[in-house]
Amino acid sequence: MKNRPLMSTCVILFSLLWTLVVLGGRYYLEDIRPSPVRDYGKDKERVQVSGQVYDRLEAKDQQIFYLKNVQIKSQSHLMTERRLIVYCDQSVSVKIKNHLEITGKLSFYEEARNPGNYDLRFYYAKKGIYASVSAEEITVTEARYSPLGEGVYALKQRIGDTLVAGLGERNGQVINGILLGEKREIDPSLKETYQLSGIGHVLSISGLHISLIGMTLFGLIRRMTGSFKVAGGLGIVFLLGYSFLIGFSVSIFRATVMFLFRVGAEITGRKYDAYTAVAVAALLTVLVNPFALLGAGFYLSYLAILGLILLYPVVSDIPLPLILPGACVQIMLLGALSYSFFEVPLYSIFLNLLIIPLLSVIVALGIIGGVLGGVAIVGRPCFFITGKVLWLYEVLAEKTLHIPGARVINGKANVQVIVIYYILLAIFIWAWHKHSFKKWIRLIALSGALFGGTFFIGHTCADNDLKIIFFDVGQGDGTLITTPGGQNILIDGGSTSVEELAKYRLEPTLEYYGIKKLDYVFVSHGDKDHYSGIKEMIEREAKSIPIETLIFPAYINADSELHELKNLAQKNGITCLFLDQGKGMEIDGVKLTGLHPERLYQDENAASLVLLLEYGKKSVLFTGDVEGEGEKALTKALIEADIDIDVLKVAHHGSKGSTSDEFLEQAKPELAIISVGKRNLYGHPHQETLSRLRERAIMIRRTDKEGAIILQIASR
Structure with missing residues (x-):
């Protein structure tokens, strides 16, 4: 440290910036970056927009324009x-740096609606973007454009089209x-x-790709010319481009910054210092974009390289050359993986032993094929080999x-853990520098870190309370x-307004809480908005x-x-049961009893399965979409059993035909969800x-207003 003054300075400055940005968190996004549209705009209102295009994308079914220096005019x-x-769903000729006038509907990116769901609003806020517009009309008011920007865009399009072809x-x-x-x-x-x-890292441009491209090019030019300066200069120009x-x-x-340091050291004949290079790169990253510290990408990138330059030297003399680099990277990433993604891919170390070496092959062949793909004698073998590797x-x-255990789901990691x-990793690395541990001690310590980090960071332990998440x-x-004993029960899981409900809403929340399986899933009736996500989960199998x-x-x-759902479940080895009125189960002191239906109803809603949950002195009634005839029968069952409840999951999303006066007079809930x-x-x-609910002073909570609603019920 004392022999690296530049590194020491960068580490100190980075630590100060990290403290300010990370501890400030959303405060910086909400207050330091003011957004009038966030404060005064209305979702789905018609607006007029003007601004300059600084980037654009073309997808299959739409064009996307990124505007800067924007004015938005609403009615007020x-x-x-x-x-x-x-x-924009239209075909419009727009170039980078054009000025546009647009008429369309304003939209806001959605916050995470359930624990563990992706926060799209926060993602775009970090980029300084707080809203979007679906264009109805677009007019180019100033045709001046950027030849460089358009040239880069055209080159990307041409290479992309060549690769797809x-x-x-x-x-x-x-x-x-x-x-x-x-x-x-x-x-x-x-x-x-x-x-x-x-x-998944191979699907994104990463530091690994840049390193492969930069160092390969540098080495080739150096051998061809015999000059470090020529190789370094051309390598830097290519890589920056x-x-x-x-x-x-x-x-x-x-x-890129670390490559510049490395090539600079080669050109000047000095020793490359990876510690200083990574410290300078981290500080520059934060100075350019402080909000990078609020995303997982920053930590995954820098922790991966720290695994190689800090941890790998500790064990590099152990005769396991193929697996140790990947293991060191994985060990360094475990905390960030558990915190950000709630799970660890158990076999990724072994999978990457083959994936990463072959990556250099498809990167090289992909570049050659993308640039020279039109020349059949060059393009065909490049595409053939690349296709086989991707297969x-x-x-x-x-x-x-x-493979059993492929995904280790531990839940969101506790920051203190x-x-x-x-800290323990840092102590281990520091101790190695101070003392020469034997190989077997270092191997045991490395294995312990890998095993402990994989299976216990973020491990969610059941507490003594009952948790209910609507x-x-x-x-x-x-x-x-x-x-309280860690059994997991799902009652319904469907939607008519959210596509891929299981993938984007249900499963992330289950993983957030470290839930590895659902012990019981109840389906109240056959409407899509109560079972679509359950069906999707079954179809997704190992995912x-x-x-x-x-x-x-x-x-x-x-x-x-x-x-159809039952047949699909049985085909996939899931046990299917049918619940009669008055029957149920008791798990860890939680009693679930079926109160309805007692017979066959022609109306699907009337035939909804109704469940009474009892735990300690509290009770919750889950009503599906029961209404009409079914609700009358349910009310009668409540009267006969002399049941009143504490919490009511309101039937049929609060429709007019459900939750009648007669039903509420008997149920007497204190809280309605x-x-x-x-x-x-x-x-x-x-x-x-x-x-009807307000007249009885029943507290009302709604998922459209609050997102997920979480109740915790103590046993006493």
């Missing part, structure tokens, strides 16, 4: 914004992601397979996911119950959270879609239903 306000995104749509888009950072068109299922198996072409993400910026990647990733983990699923229903037992109401109409989608087409919850 004139607002100025730094940046805005415009989505040579490799086909599926593999071509993968290589576009690897070489050009264009991931929007990669098949979502394939992308998820890569990510869950632990090789390539980085400008694909954009300076955190990892690219880090790798191997996909097969290995898919097969790995089906992560800090302790990294998901925000949009227009639909879904409730998670976690018993989802496994379901052990699926429970249906005892009486199901012949034309109900529940029959309404699961309902924002601005839904059905007018739920109905004002008459809300009035």
Whole structure:
């Protein structure tokens, strides 16, 4: 440290900036970056927008324009914004640096609606973008454009089109992601397979790609010319140009700065110091974009390189040369992985032993094919080999996911646990510098860090309370119950307004809480908004959270879609049961009893399964969509059993035909939970239903207003 004054200075300054930005968190985004549109704009209102294009993208079905120096005019306000995104479904000729006038509807990016869900609003806020506009009309008011910007854009398009033409749509888009950072068109299922198996890093331009390209080029030119200066100069020019072409993400910026340090050392004949290079890169990254510290990408990029320059030297003399570098990177990443993604891909170390060496092959061949793909004698062998490697990647990733224990789901890591983990790693590295430990001691310590970090960082232990989470699923229903002993029960899980509900809302929350399986899943009836996410989870197989037992109401109409769901579940090895009125189960002191239906009803809603949960002195009633005839029968059952309740999950999203006066007089809930989608087409919850609840001074909570609603019930 004392012999590295530049590194010491950078570390101190970085620590100060980290403290200010990270501890300030959203305060910086909300107050230091003021946004008039966030404060005064209205979602879905018609606005007029003017601004200058600084970037653009073309997808299959739309164009996307990024504007700066934006003015937004609504009926009541004139607002100025730094940046805005415009989505256009029309075919419009727009170039970078054009000035546009746009008429369209204003939209805001959505916050995370459930624990563990992706916060799109926060993601764009870090980029200084607080809203978007769906364009109805676009006019170019100033045709002046940037020849350089358009040239770069045209080059990316040409290379991308060449790769797709040579490799086909599926593999071509993968290589576009690897070489050009264009991931929007990669098949979502394939992308998820890569990510869950632990090789998702290959789909993004990363420091690894930059290092491969830069050092390979530098080495080739040096051998050809015999000159460090020529090789370094040409390498730097190429790498800066390539980085400008694909954009300076955190990892690219880090790798570029470190490459400049390395080449500079080679040219001047000085020793390359990786510690100083990474410290300077980290400080420059934060100075350019302080909000990079609020995203996972920064930590994943820098922790990975620290694993190689700090931890790997400790064990580099142990005769396991193939596995140790990957293990050191994995150990250093474990805290960030658990905190950001709630799970660790167990076999990724072994998978990357083959993936990473072959990556240099497809990067080189992809660049050659993208640039010279039109020349058949060059393009065909490049595309053939690249296609075979990508096929191997996909097969290995898919097969790995089906190996038992492929995904270690630990839940969101506690910050204190992560800090302790990294402190212990730092002590181990420091102790190695002070004392010469034997190889077997270092190997045991490394194995302990890998094992402990994989299985225990973020481990969620069950507490003594009952936890109930009413998901925000949009227009639909879904409730998670976690018993004091750690059993997990899902009651419904469907939506008509949220696509891929399981992938984007249900599963992330389950993983956030460290839930590895669902012990019981109840389906109240055969409406899509109560079972679509459950069906999706079954179809997603190894990519989802496994379901052990699926429970249906005892009486199901012949034309109900529940029959199809049951057949799908049984085909996938899930036990299916049917619950009669008066029957139920008790788990860890939590009693669940079926109160309805007692017979077959023609109306699907009337036939909804109704469950009474009792724990200690508290009770919760889950009503599905029961109404009409069904609700009358339910009210009668409550009277006969002399049941009143504490919490009511309001039936049918608060529709007019449910939650009648007679039912409320008997149930007498203190709290009513309404699961309902924002601005839904059905007018739920109905004002008459809300009035009936308010007249009885029943507290009302709604998922469209609050997002997920979490109740914790103590046993006493």
